[in-house]
Amino acid sequence: MSADGSTLEGETVGRVVDAVRKRELLLEIAASVPASKEEIVAVGDGANDLLMLGAAGLGVAFNAKPRVQEQAQARINQPSLINVLYLLGLTSDEIDRLVAE
Secondary structure, rough: OOOOOOOOOOOOOOOOOOOHHHHHHHHHHHHHHOOOOOOOEEEEOOOOHHHHHOOEEEEEEOOHHHHHHHOOOEEOOOOOOOHHHHHHOHHHHHHHHHHHO
């Protein structure tokens, strides 16, 4: 964005978060917790998410492109990410309490 905000200049700031970087970030976050692979859940929708989904214990395709849905361990084709919580085994009551907090 130009200094006056009137035009896009096509420049980026910082590191581009591509497929490799998404996987790196997921693993960095998991190591900082620490969490085992089985405890890691990743959610993605495009081909640039496949490495990240593969690095997780559970990779979820969310309203994803066909290639991602084919390769992910689970898929959700519903409008809300809350459905990921159901996939993880939470009950409606548990989700309601989380959302209310």
